Amino acid sequence: MAKKIFIVILILLGSAAAYVCYDWYKKTYDADPESSITYYSWYDRQGVQHFTDTIPPEGAKRVKKLKGYKYIAPPFVVSIKATTLRFYHRLKSTASKIFTSKTKKKIKKR
Numbered sequence: 001m002a003k004k005i006f007i008v009i010l011i012l013l014g015s016a017a018a019y020v021c022y023d024w025y026k027k028t029y030d031a032d033p034e035s036s037i038t039y040y041s042w043y044d045r046q047g048v049q050h051f052t053d054t055i056p057p058e059g060a061k062r063v064k065k066l067k068g069y070k071y072i073a074p075p076f077v078v079s080i081k082a083t084t085l086r087f088y089h090r091l092k093s094t095a096s097k098i099f100t101s102k103t104k105k106k107i108k109k110r
Contacts, residue, residue, distance in 0.1 A: 023077070044061075
């Protein structure tokens with residue numbers, strides 16, 4: 001029974017590792033090299049400003065052609081690392097506050 005559980009755990013860990021590697025590859029090496037987009041800013045006859053990714057209609061006023069970039073989410077590994085570091089720094093600052101206050105109390109008592 002323990003051997004079956006061990007095998008299942010190994011398969012799950014292997015699958016998780018494969019997903020993390022695939023995600024990293026897909027978002028770094030296999031990504032679209034040109035992630036920029038062109039969008040337009042224009043005003044209609046009523047004076048309302050519009051932002052579109054298609055060419056404005058005839059009669060549009062103050063048309064501007066702008067460049068932007070599509071949002072690409074960071075790889076899963078980077079998200080895990082950022083979350084871990086945030087947790088570590090929060091834990092470290094909390095621990096330093098706790099131990100600093102205890103040390104100050106001991107010094108005052110003497």
